[in-house]
Amino acid sequence: xxxxxxxxxxxxxxxxxxxxxxxxxxxxxxxxxxxxxxxxxxxxxxxxxxxxxxxxxxxxxxxxxxxxxxxxxxxxxxxxxxxxxxxxxxxxxxxxxxxxxxxxxxxxxxxxxxxxxxxx
Amino acid sequence: xxxxxxxxxxxxxxxxxxxxxxxxxxxxxxxxxxxxxxxxxxxxxxxxxxxxxxxxxxxxxxxxxxxxxxxxxxxxxxxxxxxxxxxxxxxxxxxxxxxxxxxxxxxxxxxxx
Numbered sequence: 001x002x003x004x005x006x007x008x009x010x011x012x013x014x015x016x017x018x019x020x021x022x023x024x025x026x027x028x029x030x031x032x033x034x035x036x037x038x039x040x041x042x043x044x045x046x047x048x049x050x051x052x053x054x055x056x057x058x059x060x061x062x063x064x065x066x067x068x069x070x071x072x073x074x075x076x077x078x079x080x081x082x083x084x085x086x087x088x089x090x091x092x093x094x095x096x097x098x099x100x101x102x103x104x105x106x107x108x109x110x111x112x113x114x115x116x117x118x119x120x
Numbered sequence: 121x122x123x124x125x126x127x128x129x130x131x132x133x134x135x136x137x138x139x140x141x142x143x144x145x146x147x148x149x150x151x152x153x154x155x156x157x158x159x160x161x162x163x164x165x166x167x168x169x170x171x172x173x174x175x176x177x178x179x180x181x182x183x184x185x186x187x188x189x190x191x192x193x194x195x196x197x198x199x200x201x202x203x204x205x206x207x208x209x210x211x212x213x214x215x216x217x218x219x220x221x222x223x224x225x226x227x228x229x230x231x232x233x
Contacts, residue, residue, distance in 0.1 A: 002165070004163075017132075029220070033221075035221075037202070038227070041223075041225065042205075042207055042224055042225055042226055043164065043221070043223050044223070045221065045222065048220060056220070057207060091163050091164070091203040093163070093221075095151025095219065106156070107219045108166040108169065109164075109166065109219075109221060110166065111163030111164045111165065112163050113162060113163050114162075114163050
């Protein structure tokens with residue numbers, strides 16, 4: 001258990017429905033990331049928050065996707081009008097810069113267990 | 121971020137050392153080498169990272185060649201629970217980047233009894 005939780009763990013929905021996922025990061029972490037992973041592939045970056053500000057969005061994040069992080073704590077990822085191609089594992093990660101050996105800053109990310117979305 | 125090349129799969133006997141190679145010939149001077157692993161149906165797990173010196177922690181050792189064009193992750197005594205996909209990622213360490221991770225397909229390490 002990394003301390004990052006995601007809810008729900010599994011979601012089955014019909015094409016055209018809206019879905020919302022939640023991520024609770026490690027409490028002191030100010031950075032939060034969303035990734036998507038399809039079968040046989042590594043995770044792909046979707047979007048990134050520093051505190052409550054969404055600072056970068058991937059081109060993978062179409063207009064049907066929206067993410068929020070109110071108050072810089074938990075985050076939600078909503079997919080509107082789901083399509084079968086949205087079926088994937090949605091992963092959340094958090095990080096907090098820390099001083100590592102030698103004085104350099106370290107930015108390792110801690111991932112949650114993911115939400116597996118199946119669109120039928 | 122620099123691209124990495126890893127073998128798609130490797131086998132290792134339980135109790136033996138697992139040595140996972142990674143090529144990153146286009147790495148820049150300010151890029152770090154990170155290793156993560158992903159056990160089936162779980163989120164990726166951070167293992168270790170380094171810039172140019174060899175690093176060791178409770179999970180693994182990271183050996184980076186002097187020219188930094190390749191590295192090896194060493195699991196000294198592999199167990200069945202180490203069976204996972206191992207990702208080698210090269211990423212800028214500082215300087216305004218969002219520090220997102222760019223994953224390849226990784227190496228599936230299978231530890232056999």
